[in-house]
Amino acid sequence: MSQTQTWEKKEGNVGTLTITVPAEDFDKALDQAFNKVKKDIQVPGFRKGKIPRQMFEKRFGVESLYQDALDIVLPGAYSKAIDETGIKPVDQPSVDVKEIEKGKDLVLELEVTVEPEVELGEYKGLEGKEIDAEVSEDDVNEQIEALLGQYAELVVKEGEVAEGDVANIDFKGFVDGEAFEGGEMEGHDLEIGSGTFIPGFEDQLIGLKAGEEKDVEVTFPEEYQAEELQGKDATFKVKLNEVKEKEAKELTDEFVKEELEGFEGVETADEVKKQIEEDLKNFKEQERDYELRESLVVQAAENAKMEIPEAMVESEQQRMLQEYEQRLAQQGLNLELFEQISGQTKEDLLEQMKDDAFKRVRTGLTLQAIAQAENIEATEEDVDNELQKLADQFQMAKDDIKKVLGDLSVIENDIKNQKAIEFLVDNRKQ
Structure with missing residues (x-):
């Protein structure tokens, strides 16, 4: 007999996952539990760790092994039940042991909070925000002035x-x-x-x-x-x-040759102006693309309906806090020092991040729903290309990147999200 499981969705995003573990599997877990605990038991007439199983159960009761056996069985049983039912938990479940006895099936009821069902609203034909990406002479002069200001005496x-x-x-x-x-x-x-x-x-x-x-x-x-x-x-x-x-300095050919840094391959003031103009154009085009994509994603998320579990928001807050700590580390700071300088606690930061965390979760769920509705997938080639980018970025072999990541689902989901955004762009109101 193999493990069985049933899933019953209840109100909101909570449901009951009932798992039945066959008696033989639970008995094997009891054996493992006994071998674990007997190492520390010493009774008269036996060396430490050598107490017979029968004597142990007579003296301490087989029930004393139940919790250890449950700890051994539960992780694997829960993981298998998730795979079989296809649910997506977002928090640690609460466990209720309904039946537990040596020689009998183990029956567990778990209350599980899962990802919400997303009811997509309008996401095709949206009107994206399009900003002007033209570069004016004033824009170029402003950048030149700022650049020269760095060399001012x-x-x-x-x-x-x-x-x-x-x-x-x-x-x-x-x-x-x-x-x-x-x-x-x-x-x-x-x-x-x-x-x-x-x-x-x-x-x-x-x-x-x-x-x-x-x-x-x-x-x-x-x-x-x-x-x-x-x-x-x-x-x-x-x-x-x-x-x-x-x-302030003046932008002259002499200044470019003798003092200016960061402009490789240029020797004249006109060449500097041209490069600044090209850099500005690239920046504004990237800004335009970002604003367009962001506006479409925000609209699609606002049009969708879902009940987001608090646990998902809290998890996202923790991720955002980790990102913030990484940025502090790049500046030679840590969270403890930041708290001393700013007077803000970790709890203050988490509270400030709550609204953005909620929006991140809502956006992610919306893009995930769009990808599913439009049959958007991450191909092997897509994943391979992304791994190669990471390998180039960190100067590592691609196989080593795969070993470090282990589970590639995060990359796959990110690819699908990006493709979903491209779908919004391609299908926006023209």
Whole structure:
């Protein structure tokens, strides 16, 4: 006799999965459980771990093996039941043991939360958002100005502080007439307009001249990193030591040859302009394609109906948090240090991610439903091409990538989702 299972869908996304494990399979699990626990048992007349099975059951009862046997049987039985019934669980099930006895079939009832059924709305003939991808002369000049700004030199300026200048200052901060820790510095260079100081601080320096002093009145933000200063009014006694302004470079052939970096194979100012124009065009075209695809996906998801289980949203929040931690690591930070700097906890971040997590889940389910409705598949060639891209990206052999990934279903699902998006694009309102 082999294992049997039945699935009964109930209200919402929850159902009952009943699994019947044959008696011989459960008895084998009992044998494994006994061999596991006997190693630590010592009784008079027998060496440790050598107690006979019959004596064990007489002394401790066969029931003492049931939980270990259940732990041995359940993972495989549950996995097989999922495959046989075709359900897609999204959370750990709750298990109710209905019948458990040596020599008899094991009967389990599991309450399982599964992926919701998606009722697709309108997804063909949608009107996508199309943005202008044209590159103007002003666009090119703006990029050139920003590029030259990276090479600008600071020179001492006579006259008043203005937006964009760098002010060298001494300052000391007071709250309620008392100086506070960390509020004093000498010879600090502050770029006016950079937003690096407390809101309102930099603006009040505009118009000062070197050698002048001023009391700057500000209010610390309610979410300031130092709790004792949150929301407090403060006075900073500031002395302006020196003012420097940025002296921009000019885009000349000489500048391109002698100073400009990051533009391989170019030697003239005209060639730089041409490359900037081409880069801008490529960027705007990518931005246009992204906006078009995103707008169509959002519309299709909003038109679909589904009841999303909270467990799916929570799982997505955890994935988003892992992504965020990876980005922090690239900056040399970790979550603990981020919490100290920002004053935000992991729970705060998860709550902030909740809406986006919900949208991600809804989008994923919608694309999955579209792929199913349109018989969209990930071919072997598609998967092979994706594996090759990963191999090239990480400079590994393709077979090694496959070994690392193990289950290729994630790649297959991603390919189907991308094909579903292409379907939306190809079938949009023209």
